Amino acid sequence: MSRTILDMRNIRKCFGPVKALSGVSLKVGDGDIHAICGENGAGKSTLMKILSGVYPHGSFEGEIDFDGSARTFQGLRDSEALGICIIHQELALVPMLSITENLFLGNEISRFGVIDWYQAHQRAADLLARVGLDVAPQTRVGNLGIGQQQLVEIAKALAKDVRLLILDEPTASLNEKDSDTLLTLMLELKSRGITSIIISHKLNEIGRVADEITVIRDGTTVDVIDCRGAGIDEGRVVRSMVGRELSDRYPTRVADIGEILFEVQDWSVGDPARPDRDRIRHINFHVRRGEVVGIAGLMGAGRTEFAMSVFGRSYGVNIRGKAQLEGRLVDLSSVRKAIDQGLAYATEDRKGAGLVLGESITRNTSMANLAAVSRRWVMNELAELAVAVDYRARLRIRSADVTQSVEKLSGGNQQKVVLSKWLFCDPKVLILDEPTRGIDVGAKYEIYGVINQVVSEGRGVVMISSEMPELLGTCDRIYVMNEGRFVGEFPIAEASQEKIMHAIMKNEVIQ
Structure with missing residues (x-):
């Protein structure tokens, strides 16, 4: 010693x-x-x-x-x-x-x-x-x-x-x-x-x-x-x-997967730094009702860039391809339009892009859907407060109250506020980019529970994660991405870390 x-x-x-x-x-x-x-x-x-x-x-x-x-x-x-x-x-x-x-x-x-x-x-x-x-x-x-x-x-x-x-x-x-x-x-x-x-x-x-x-x-x-x-x-x-036994790191869920809810076809995205070069190349992707779809890949594979390009063209130039939601073509040319169509994207950078750190839990919860807590462009602060109180209870956000500044919350509770913001928008498809990065096992378990609740309501969840055990423990199907392309797709019953890495190393495009 x-x-x-x-x-x-x-x-x-x-x-x-x-x-x-x-x-x-x-x-x-x-x-x-x-x-x-x-x-x-x-x-x-x-x-x-x-x-x-x-x-x-x-x-x-x-x-x-x-x-x-x-x-x-x-x-x-x-x-x-x-x-x-x-x-x-x-x-x-x-x-x-x-x-x-x-x-x-x-x-x-x-x-x-x-x-x-x-x-x-x-x-x-x-x-x-x-x-x-x-x-x-x-x-x-x-x-x-x-x-x-x-x-x-x-x-x-x-x-x-x-x-x-x-x-x-x-x-x-x-x-x-x-x-x-x-x-x-x-x-x-x-x-x-x-x-x-x-x-x-x-x-x-x-x-x-x-x-x-x-x-x-x-x-x-x-x-x-x-x-x-x-x-x-x-x-x-x-x-x-x-302070309790966690018999399983991932809460159990009985999958009830329905028809295709959202899909993109032949999706390509130009690199903003080099517009003549595609960062995302000819991707075909879909998520069904009640399904959690994972996207695996190494750093730099293009996972975040793909998600952001779909969410209102937040990333990229010269974006081509078509997107369909519930069988109809949708216009995703701006973030506002993507939200109105039923998409939500929880960024991997919760402090830099997901939250306004100096604002309260209340204001952060409502900011993406102000129309729901206002009338004739005038904020209804009591309605806004009621929404924040409701989501604080539903997602078990640990704070003094909903007026507390989010910068004073722990990382896990900040992530729950991000989820509250997007759930209040009532999305049909929720895209989660590294949703459990930097948070503890207890908070992770609670977030997995939120994901299960979302898909049980007939919505779809797209989950990007660098932790392969997390993808294997929460998803119904996993796409594998490398160099801006999909190089593998596995139903969860056939997926493993070895198969995912083999798909990355083999680097063959899937159609």
């Missing part, structure tokens, strides 16, 4: 009348990788913000010991001075600046008061080599993929002589390859004596790297699990997180 480098005791934190933490304790061994698990809203990120000084000493109760001494951090500079660095789920990089400029922003390498760019680039190249990123230091951060940006964030922490690295949902937006690279780097950093704390909902990834797991539920520590011996007991972690 390694010596304790971090000891947080009986941490309590309130936001007005809401108790975010009500007695959390956390011990982390020197040189260990320690995982923190819990449902969305359990208090994981709040605890790490306290540790890193984002919430300063005096704004919470409890004690923090680091490296054998009591600490009272008043801000990030205090914690970073001791080698505690946090990488948030929303990366703190400046896209328009170079990697070098981001690495040393606020801590510039200078000589006689002037930035020494030669030394800065040399130091940056060394840091990038340490994290395994083979990119020129002068490269603009905005030109990097999300996985590469994560590595830049870790390099930035190494530049500050990090001793304790905190990663909040580091793989939530990464594909499988980038996730593997990041986890391998964590193990490499561990071999160099660097301690890490990882917040994640992906139990398979935690099982690969974690030495210990602390489970938080409703603002308190409920379990500490040692993974060094027999490894991770996923059932125990889930039980501790949700």
Whole structure:
């Protein structure tokens, strides 16, 4: 057992009348990788913000010991001075600046008061080599993929002589390859004596790297699990997180699939950056009443681009092909027309495009269907409030009330608000793009339940997901996409991860 480098005791934190933490304790061994698990809203990120000084000493109760001494951090500079660095789920990089400029922003390498760019680039190249990123230091951060940006964030922490690295949902937006690279780097950093704390909902990834797991539920520590011996007991972690047994990760549903509800034929979409090149090529697709249809594929396969092009031409140029809903041709040339025809699209980027973060749950719920809560262009605020209260109860959105700003909700509850917004539009076809990204197993189960309810009403659901077990557990049929084309189609009884990957590798177009 390694010596304790971090000891947080009986941490309590309130936001007005809401108790975010009500007695959390956390011990982390020197040189260990320690995982923190819990449902969305359990208090994981709040605890790490306290540790890193984002919430300063005096704004919470409890004690923090680091490296054998009591600490009272008043801000990030205090914690970073001791080698505690946090990488948030929303990366703190400046896209328009170079990697070098981001690495040393606020801590510039200078000589006689002037930035020494030669030394800065040399130091940056060394840091990038340490994290395994083979990119020129002068490269603009905005030109990097999300996985590469994560590595830049870790390099930035190494530049500050990090001793304790905190990663909040580091793989939530990464594909499988980038996730593997990041986890391998964590193990490499561990071999160099660097301690890490990882917040994640992906139990398979935690099982690969974690030495210990602390489970938080409703603002308190409920379990500490040692993974060094027999490894991770996923059932125990889930039980501790949700406070109950989840006998199945996916709620059962008896499929009642009817006639074709929506289809597109010979659908092609030009790339906005290169209008002469098709990003989506000759796709034929349909979804039936009561059916959940999945779209699988690697990052960059064109899944999101296809969905957005169908939803009011939100993506692409020179769009060709025809779309039919309930057997009749429909005009999907704008988002408003797509909504009016009965389509809804829940984006993968809920914070950037799915919600107005500064607005309330009430306003976000109604914003796509204002006509239903207004009369002669005048808002009926009581009707709007009643709708929000109804959907808050139906989707079990955890909040103080419906006037609460959505930016203060957990990721899972934000996703439920996105679903509320589109369900209030009464869609015939609901397109869900990565609907469970970055949320815990309990919230995922509830969202799967919402999907089942939607299709039980005779609607159709199209589900895009990078998690193949999720597609296999929730869908009735799966299309496989690669390089802007459909290269496979499987009824769920015949689908498997191996067959899906084989279809991608074989890359033969289906008609």
